Structures are given as structure tokens and as C-alpha cells.
Amino acid sequence: MSTQAPAAARPRRQGGILAGRSTxxxxxxxxxxxxxxxxxxxxxxxxxxxxxxxxxxxGAVNLFDRFRSLNTPGHPLGTxxxxxxxxARVVYGFRWSxxxxxxxxxxxxxxxxxxxxxxAAVGGIVQQVVVRAIDLSISLxxxxxxxxxLAVLGHGFVPLCLTLGVVSWPIFARVIYTESRxxxxxxxxxxxxxxxxxxxxxxxTHVIPGLKTxxxxxxxxxxxxxxxxxxALSFLGLGATLGSPSLGTMLSDGxxxxxxxxxxxxxxxxxxxxxxxxxxxIGDGIAHGASSDEGQFE
Amino acid sequence: xxxxxxxxxxAEGLTVVTRRSDxxxxxxxxxxxxxxxxxxxxxxxxxxxxxxxxxxxxxxxxLPESMRQQGxxxxxxxxxxxxxxxxxxxxxxxxxxxxxxxxxTGLNPxxxxxxxxxxxxxxxxxxxxxxxxxxxxxxxxxxxxPSPQERLRAYPxxxxxxxxxxxxxxxALLHQPAVIICDEPTTALDATIQAQILDLLQLRxxxxxxxxxxxxxxxxxxxxxxxxxxxxxxxxxxxxTSEVLDNPRHPYTAGLLAAAPTLDPSRPGMIPxxxxxxxxxxxxxxxxxAPRCARAQARCHREEPDVTTEPSGRSYACWxxxx
Amino acid sequence: MSPxxxxxxxxxxxxxxxxSAAAQEILRAENLxxxxxxxxxxxxxxxxxxxxxxxxxxxxxxxxxxxxxxxxxxxxxxxxxxxxxxxxxxxxxxxxxxxxxLRPVRRRLQMVLQNPYASLDPRLTVQxxxxxxxxxxxxxxxxxxxDTVRMLLDEVGLGPEVARRRPANLSGGQRxxxxxxxxxxxxxxxxxxxxxxxxxxxxxxxxVVRLLARIxxxxxxxxxxxxxxxxxxxxxxxxxxxxxxxxxIEEGPAAEVVSEPLHPYTTALLSATLTSASGRRERIxxxxxxxxxxxxxxxxxxxxxxxxxxxxxxxERPPTESAGDRSVACFYPGELQLRPRMGxxxxxxxxxx
Numbered sequence: 001m002s003t004q005a006p007a008a009a010r011p012r013r014q015g016g017i018l019a020g021r022s023t024x025x026x027x028x029x030x031x032x033x034x035x036x037x038x039x040x041x042x043x044x045x046x047x048x049x050x051x052x053x054x055x056x057x058x059g060a061v062n063l064f065d066r067f068r069s070l071n072t073p074g075h076p077l078g079t080x081x082x083x084x085x086x087x088a089r090v091v092y093g094f095r096w097s098x099x100x101x102x103x104x105x106x107x108x109x110x111x112x113x114x115x116x117x118x119x120a121a122v123g124g125i126v127q128q129v130v131v132r133a134i135d136l137s138i139s140l141x142x143x144x145x146x147x148x149x150l151a152v153l154g155h156g157f158v159p160l161c162l163t164l165g166v167v168s169w170p171i172f173a174r175v176i177y178t179e180s181r182x183x184x185x186x187x188x189x190x191x192x193x194x195x196x197x198x199x200x201x202x203x204x205t206h207v208i209p210g211l212k213t214x215x216x217x218x219x220x221x222x223x224x225x226x227x228x229x230x231x232a233l234s235f236l237g238l239g240a241t242l243g244s245p246s247l248g249t250m251l252s253d254g255x256x257x258x259x260x261x262x263x264x265x266x267x268x269x270x271x272x273x274x275x276x277x278x279x280x281x282i283g284d285g286i287a288h289g290a291s292s293d294e295g296q297f298e
Numbered sequence: 299x300x301x302x303x304x305x306x307x308x309a310e311g312l313t314v315v316t317r318r319s320d321x322x323x324x325x326x327x328x329x330x331x332x333x334x335x336x337x338x339x340x341x342x343x344x345x346x347x348x349x350x351x352x353x354x355x356x357x358x359x360x361l362p363e364s365m366r367q368q369g370x371x372x373x374x375x376x377x378x379x380x381x382x383x384x385x386x387x388x389x390x391x392x393x394x395x396x397x398x399x400x401x402x403t404g405l406n407p408x409x410x411x412x413x414x415x416x417x418x419x420x421x422x423x424x425x426x427x428x429x430x431x432x433x434x435x436x437x438x439x440x441x442x443x444p445s446p447q448e449r450l451r452a453y454p455x456x457x458x459x460x461x462x463x464x465x466x467x468x469x470a471l472l473h474q475p476a477v478i479i480c481d482e483p484t485t486a487l488d489a490t491i492q493a494q495i496l497d498l499l500q501l502r503x504x505x506x507x508x509x510x511x512x513x514x515x516x517x518x519x520x521x522x523x524x525x526x527x528x529x530x531x532x533x534x535x536x537x538x539t540s541e542v543l544d545n546p547r548h549p550y551t552a553g554l555l556a557a558a559p560t561l562d563p564s565r566p567g568m569i570p571x572x573x574x575x576x577x578x579x580x581x582x583x584x585x586x587x588a589p590r591c592a593r594a595q596a597r598c599h600r601e602e603p604d605v606t607t608e609p610s611g612r613s614y615a616c617w618x619x620x621x
Numbered sequence: 622m623s624p625x626x627x628x629x630x631x632x633x634x635x636x637x638x639x640x641s642a643a644a645q646e647i648l649r650a651e652n653l654x655x656x657x658x659x660x661x662x663x664x665x666x667x668x669x670x671x672x673x674x675x676x677x678x679x680x681x682x683x684x685x686x687x688x689x690x691x692x693x694x695x696x697x698x699x700x701x702x703x704x705x706x707x708x709x710x711x712x713x714x715x716x717x718x719x720x721x722x723l724r725p726v727r728r729r730l731q732m733v734l735q736n737p738y739a740s741l742d743p744r745l746t747v748q749x750x751x752x753x754x755x756x757x758x759x760x761x762x763x764x765x766x767x768d769t770v771r772m773l774l775d776e777v778g779l780g781p782e783v784a785r786r787r788p789a790n791l792s793g794g795q796r797x798x799x800x801x802x803x804x805x806x807x808x809x810x811x812x813x814x815x816x817x818x819x820x821x822x823x824x825x826x827x828x829v830v831r832l833l834a835r836i837x838x839x840x841x842x843x844x845x846x847x848x849x850x851x852x853x854x855x856x857x858x859x860x861x862x863x864x865x866x867x868x869x870i871e872e873g874p875a876a877e878v879v880s881e882p883l884h885p886y887t888t889a890l891l892s893a894t895l896t897s898a899s900g901r902r903e904r905i906x907x908x909x910x911x912x913x914x915x916x917x918x919x920x921x922x923x924x925x926x927x928x929x930x931x932x933x934x935x936x937e938r939p940p941t942e943s944a945g946d947r948s949v950a951c952f953y954p955g956e957l958q959l960r961p962r963m964g965x966x967x968x969x970x971x972x973x974x
Contacts, residue, residue, distance in 0.1 A: 187739035194698055194734075195754035195803065196727030199720070205753065209744050345822035346793075458910045488685035489849065489893040490926075493906045513823065516852075516895030543897045557827040559852035560896050561879060568856050570827035574792045 033285020056088035093245040101226035107165025116176025137170035220283030303335040306507040311369035341522030349531040395470035399482035401462035412450030460491035530586035537612030547619040654705035681858035689867040731809040735816040737796035741788040748784040794825035873947030883954040
């Protein structure tokens, strides 16, 4: 084996794992990922930056300044039925929605991922129980359960995140379970077993790293789902507490004035759509990049 | 089969090029010249990555989109290289057909064997459903498939590998093509089934000309009149089967023969060739085999060898051939 | 892998295992039986298979797809649950050991899988792949791992630069060498290899076979090699065990089985083994497909395809008869023989029943 032909034919990946990662992230990835990341950066910069450069107070009520149109001095996006600044409310509402969605996604990734891997790796009765739980949870409409849980736990950030995470983990758990099962059946896992490697070691070395791509993709998509779910719950009045602005609450409030002041629904609606599209673009981009990478692996 | 028979298929300067994602062009098959006489079985032998399968695909003009081909192809005097795709489609399956290694990949798993065969028949010939059915039964019977009526109602996965490969051969033969190209038709099969299929190919294809692509010199020895040996996209040796196997000129052919296991206790067998075949992008200058070749001289590393043709018609591309 | 001049091969005919002979054995399988369930139907993949591998010896388990040879290999390494029988390794009955109790056994009894494109984790570097068993069994202290890996790679003919690569950047032959290096790291006394070279190109096959032979010479390993190619097996094995539809049908010294097969299936398999010289041999082409393991024929399982089958073969299952160090399960052993073919008359096509 003096001629290392196949290796030479491929772009060299040296300088450790990170160097390999960065080339993989940039090379061959679809425009979707770039667009998604660009959008995400813009949104975050706007959300963090705007309150720094302008005076934004989402809670300031001014009953003399109600229903201002766009481009009103001091209120670039106008004011709502209570004279509150729409821009300020969208900025803080967006922050709230994204914060809830991100926390909820983290919760569900942790619960779902753990449940999925454990069910696949342990097998037996544990597997049966988890799989049944997943099936049961998926068969129930999650908004209904969320409504019930929230009714018990009350409003606010923590109950909302927990509820969303708890009701949506089975979707992720099922994906991880299936993926782990397929990874566990690979020959290299058998090879590790034949070498006397302990099962938990084998899961850590061969299974969990293999779940990275699917987890990244699912995170993006689930995040988008969580944005929508948070807005839906807030829209129903089950999400955000009265004080904190949320895109869903804004939609719900603006609904009454749909005809006279359409911007009150269009602007938070657009913010939701933008956040969802961004997350989906990123998810698509990762999935596409990963599938074009498969050739390298198999 | 002597060289005097009329030519069924001729390819000259056949080259397959692909463009990599970084924009560089790489030749996967280079300047292949190939003559297939009528009634002849020609073996195209090489290891994986030698370009033998791409050569076959380019003869049918069905390369993947990322690749393009150059060179001329003539089928019974008709030039295929410039033919519009529409005309080429009429030729494929009718005048030239192909059998692949894995019969299942080429077939839609949710359609019965019969419906696939009927469609293949009616694509090139005007016939009723009933006529097509009868022709399918006859075709299966001709390749020795018992109870053909029943097989036609089966789905591909319900038939064994050997039986499916018979079906594929029957389909390749449907329109009495002039040329049949078989790409590793027996590689996925067990030895005893491989023997059946090779027998069938020799028996049934006698009317047509056959190109048999294989990595296995034993298969080529069994089934072919003439052998072309490919290495790293180039034909390195070409001659009658007995000539090539008994008295190889090119060191790569000799190396392949020595590397194969043998049943003959008087021969050592399994003498490895050091190293491995270079990838197309890292093909060394000069002869691509030189880095692995015990007979390599300084010249071999510099200049690509010319093709030497002997009076008998056999040829090889080597600066320092075996006598 | 050495020429068959092992002392054990010269054992007197038909004697029972003496104490010293038992000490020579490294692996012994008795009456193995493995059953798969396909829906409600049982599929007997392995039925009453017994075999012995002696120290330093290479035994080849030969058969076509569906013969159960890979299932036997998996059963011997306790990856495939058994429905019956016993496996003894180095004198210990390992049939019922727990996975935990098996760990020391796995150290001594290693396996190399068929497809080096699947048996190496694509995400790991060669360094980590080869080091995995070493770390797991703590046979080498952490700081010594890179040196040990380098030494193991060197042993299988790979340079130290390979350690940093991932499997995708290796050729098939290099991958199988990495798999062998991984197996050798624990210094096993026996290696089971399931079609170790069949996924490789011919020229590379020979490299890997030579490597296995050299390692055996150096370390006195015993091999059980699962294969389908009789020509390959003749070259590497001391003894051949032939399987058909889950049963052992013939067993004996490799050279003898190949030069003078006793079971008609071995003869047919031999005839179907194509080498560049085989165009000059008489050929026996079996008709029909091998029956599925779901519907194993009564009597001798081979009789529907057998060119010399008689009515008795369909009625009774032939017992395994031993003579000398050969054994065969056939009522008419040695009757079907291959003759060298002169010129090139058409091959004789044998018709099965």
C-alpha cells in the first residue's frame, strides 16, 4: 500500500477535527443554509441592537397615541390599540418567543434524545415502555395537552417552556430511537462488541456521534415548530403573562382591528413567519449538506 | 470466433471525463479502442475503478449526468456518437441491451416481472397485450425458466438472484439485439448459479455479440473468446483468451493471473501485486501501473507506453512486456 | 495457512479425542443449532453442526449463501443465540456465559467481518478504531496507545500516517488491514474471519491473505475462515468443512477435499469454481436453485439438485461417515468426480431430480 491514491484524490483535511468541520460547513452546502444563517444573524442583530440605539418601551401605554400608522415620528411601525409602540413590542415579543422556543427545544432535545437512545440501546422492557409512551404521546393532540398542563401550572416563561418541551419530546425521541437502532445494527458496532467493548462505551463512541446531523436538523425544525406553538398558546391566552409582549399575544390583540389597523396583525405575523422560515432554511441546509456528505462516509 | 467475422460494434478513442466539484476535469476512461466482431464474446476485465463499467455505459451512451464522453462508436456501420438522444433510445434495448450485476436495482419493486416485460416489448414493437404476454412467456422459457406463467405474475423480490438474472437476460434478448453488454452478471450469485448463468449466456447469446464485464479472470476464461484488460482507465492488453491467459504480455495481466487463487497444486497462486490502483486524479506520469510493476524501467515512469500490435492481432501497452 | 503438515492432521483414523488431542483443540462446537423466526415459520439456519479447530490450524468453513456458514461464525462468537449445542473455547464452555463473562473470552477469540466498508466507524480516525479494544480491555496504558497503534499498523503493513485518516480516505485493502490490526491488538489466540477478502479486488485479496498467513506464522494464531471460494480455501486452509443448507456435508484436509471431493455437492462447487485455468476442466452445472432454508427437502437436502441422486436419497438423511480424517454425509461418496477436459467439448449439464 505504498500509493495512498484515494486519500490524495480527496481534499486534505488536516489541522484537527475543527478544521475538518469548517470545510464541511462551507463546502458544497446549499444556499439554503447560507441564507438561513444570514437571516438569523440579521434578526438577532436587530433584536439585540435596536433597543440599544433607540428608546424602546413595549409597556408604555399612551391612550392619546392609539392606532398610529407606520412611519409616525417616534413610532416607526405605529402604535396599537393602547398606544404602545409596535416596534418595541415586536422586538421584545420576538425575544420572548425565540427565548421560549429555544428553551423548549433544549428541554425536548434532552428528554427526547435521552429517551430515544436509552430505548434503543437498553432494549427489553425499557424499550417497550418508551416506545409505547412515544406512540401514546404522539397520538394525543399536543396543543390540547399543553392547554391542560398550563391550566395546572399557570402562566409564565418556565411553565410554558416546560410544557412545550414535555409535549413535543416524543417526536424527537422517535427519530432518535429509529436512528439509534439503525446505528446499533451497523457492522462497526458488532465489531466493537466482538472486541469486548462494553455496550455503554459502544453507544458513546459509535451511536451518539452518529446522531449529530439528525439532531442538528431536527433542532432547527423543532425550533420552528416551537415558535409556532408558543405563538398559538399565547394567542389563546395561555402563553405569555400579561406584562410581557409575545408575538402570539400581539396577533391575538390585533385580531379585533384586522380591518382598521391591519399592521397590528401583519407585523407580528411576519415576524413569526420570518423566524420559522429562518429555522427551516437552516434545517434544510444542514440536511442537504449532510446528505451530500454521505458519500464520504459510506 | 476469428477476426474475420464482420464487426458488430466498434469504438475508437472512447474517453469519459468528469468534472469535480472544484472544477478540475478528470479522465476516468482514456482512449479506449474496442472492436467486437459478430458472434464474439469479448471480456472486459479489470479491478474496481479500472473504468470497465464506465466504458460499457458510454457504449450505450447512458453515463451519469456529471460525466461526458468523447470518441466514436459505431454499431453495425451506424455511428452512434452523433445520434440524437431520441434515436439512441430506440437503439437501446432493441439493438443494444444491457444486463447489470444486481438484477433488483434495475427493476421497479412494485411491478410484476410480467408488466415490466410487456412494457419493454411494446416500447419497441407494436403488439397487443396478449401478444406481449405470449412473447414474454416464450422469452422466459427460452432462458430455461420453469413455469414462466407463474414467474410473470411474481414481483422481483420474490424470485431468487439466479432466477432474476435469467429474467434480465431474457429481457435483454427480447428484441434480438446485435450487442448485449453484461456488467458483472454473475458477481452477486453463488458459484453453482454463476455456472448456470454463464452457460446460458454462451448458449443464448450465440446469435448476438457479447461484451462481458468482469473483475474475475476465471469468468472471462470460461465465457469469452477475447479479453481486454483495463487498468486505471486504459486498455493495457487485448488478445484471444488463450493467448492472454497462457502468455500474458502486460505485467499487470500477469500479476492478476498470479494473484488469483488456483486449484492447481503445482502453481503457487495468490502472489500479491504490491500497492493499489491509483485514483484517476493521482494517476502517476508515464505508465499508471509502473509504481506497482516489478519490470518497470526509468522510461515507464516518464512516458506513457505506446500500444504495440502483434501480427496475430493481440496488442498491449507496455515498454517492457513479457515475451 | 501453512501447508497442511500440522501434527494434528496426522492423527490416527477415527480415534476418540485423547487428553493430548483435547489440549490441541482451541475451539470445539458440538451439535450447533440456530433457528430464525420469520413470522410464525421457523427457519433452521444451522442444524447439528459440529466442528473442531486445533491450535495453529486454519479451518475453512465453505458454502454458498444460505448454507448457514456465517451464522455458525456468529454463533461461535456468541453474537447469534443458539437453539442448541455447545461452544467450547480453550476448554471452557462459553455457550451460556453472560456478556460480562464473555469479555475475557472475546479478548482471546477475535473476529474480522466481511465488509471493511461497514465494519469501521466512518466517523472515527484509524487511531481511535484500532485503540478502541485496547482501551476497553485496558491492555495498554493510555500514554502508550499511539505507539501501540503505530506498531499494530506496521504489523499489517500500514504506515503511521494512516492513523490520522478516516476510513473514507482508505482503499478497501487498507480498511481490511485496519480491521485486522484492530483484531490483533488484544493478542488473541484465535481469529474468526467471515469472508475476509471477498469484498476486495483480486490483487489486494492476495495481499491480505499473505498478511494473514504471516501473522499466523509469527503468532501461532488459529484461524476459522468463512469462505465461498474453494480455490481460495485450498490455498489458505489446512482443513475444509463444507456446508449445505445448514448442515456439514463434508470435512477433510484441504488438499484432499479439493483433489478428490467425496460429496457430490463439493464436486459441483469445485466444478463451478472458475480459475483462469478452469476452461480446460470438465464442468458439472447443477440445475435449479438451492432450496430455501424454509423448505429444506426431506432426506438428503441436496438430492433435488444432485446429479447422482437415487430414490434412497429422498427418503433417508445420509449419516455422517468418517474414514481417516475425512468425513462425508452421502450414501454414494466419491461417485461424482471431475475429469480433466480435453479440447473444449460442450459442458455436461447434469439434470437434477
